[in-house]
Amino acid sequence: MIHVKDLVKQANGTRILRGVSFAVAPQTVLGVIGASGSGKTTLLRCLNGLERIDGGVIECESVHLDANLSEHEYSRRVKELRRKVGTVFQHLYLFPHLTVLGNVIEAPTHVLRVPRQKAETEAYELLESVGLKQAARRYPESLSGGEQQRVAIARALAMRPALLMFDEPTSALDPKRSAGLRSLLRGFVARGHTMVIVSHSIGFLEGLADQLLYMEGGEVVEYGETETVLNSPQDPRTKDFLQQAK
Ligand SMILES: Nc1ncnc2c1ncn2[C@@H]1O[C@H](COP(=O)(O)OP(=O)(O)OP(=O)(O)O)[C@@H](O)[C@H]1O
Numbered sequence: 001m002i003h004v005k006d007l008v009k010q011a012n013g014t015r016i017l018r019g020v021s022f023a024v025a026p027q028t029v030l031g032v033i034g035a036s037g038s039g040k041t042t043l044l045r046c047l048n049g050l051e052r053i054d055g056g057v058i059e060c061e062s063v064h065l066d067a068n069l070s071e072h073e074y075s076r077r078v079k080e081l082r083r084k085v086g087t088v089f090q091h092l093y094l095f096p097h098l099t100v101l102g103n104v105i106e107a108p109t110h111v112l113r114v115p116r117q118k119a120e121t122e123a124y125e126l127l128e129s130v131g132l133k134q135a136a137r138r139y140p141e142s143l144s145g146g147e148q149q150r151v152a153i154a155r156a157l158a159m160r161p162a163l164l165m166f167d168e169p170t171s172a173l174d175p176k177r178s179a180g181l182r183s184l185l186r187g188f189v190a191r192g193h194t195m196v197i198v199s200h201s202i203g204f205l206e207g208l209a210d211q212l213l214y215m216e217g218g219e220v221v222e223y224g225e226t227e228t229v230l231n232s233p234q235d236p237r238t239k240d241f242l243q244q245a246k
């Protein structure tokens with residue numbers, strides 16, 4: 001569950017996020033759309049604690065972050081947050097020195113202390129669901145971009161975090177793999193996970209996201225049920241964006 005109110009993020013004196021507010025109910029999916037540079041990745045980085053916020057409040061899986069917290073308290077809470085939130089970044093950051101399997105079991109064995117055998121069994125199941133079981137012993141550099149993206153997704157899912165965040169998860173996937181990923185993610189939502197998905201692909205979000213948030217220049221322009229935002233957008237800026245995205 002996420003509650004964000006009046007979130008402000010600044011960098012080098014400019015406001016990248018200008019008072020963003022929204023909520024994501026448990027076991028639902030929020031899709032975030034918007035032009036390049038509108039602040040989508042920055043929003044995810046604030047939600048998972050990678051960026052310290054400059055204004056407003058975030059409540060993420062019962063961890064409260066507030067711009068007024070001391071440095072020490074902020075980092076303490078971010079540590080707690082990390083155990084509950086998994087992120088698949090736009091740039092994937094796979095560990096190059098670990099095999100595909102090694103990448104997937106790294107956090108479960110080191111952070112959650114899952115026994116290696118159990119972690120491997122789960123990792124093989126996840127790799128199978130993203131179609132990469134055969135690649136378990138290979139190293140990331142030998143994989144195609146789309147394959148690496150699927151490893152990063154399996155790695156995030158392996159932590160079974162309450163909240164999962166994805167930044168452009170389909171950018172390197174072909175239509176068949178995108179559809180496969182969509183059903184995989186739907187399965188995780190049905191099993192109790194909550195998600196925030198940033199995507200340029202409206203088609204991918206349609207039928208996956210319960211709600212859509214359209215951002216422009218660090219502000220929320222439109223936010224509501226996916227069907228309503230797509231079929232009867234209220235703001236002319238959203239209409240323009242959707243028109244061009246078609
Ligand atoms: N550390 C920083 N210092 C200065 N400007 C920054 C910093 N981080 C982000 N920005 C700027 O903030 C804006 C939002 O960036 P962000 O990466 O969140 O956009 P985005 O919506 O994810 O774009 P894309 O669709 O291209 O991934 C951009 O103009 C970016 O240049």
Ligand SMILES: [Mg+2]
Nearest residue numbers: 040041042090
């Ligand atoms: Mg981005």
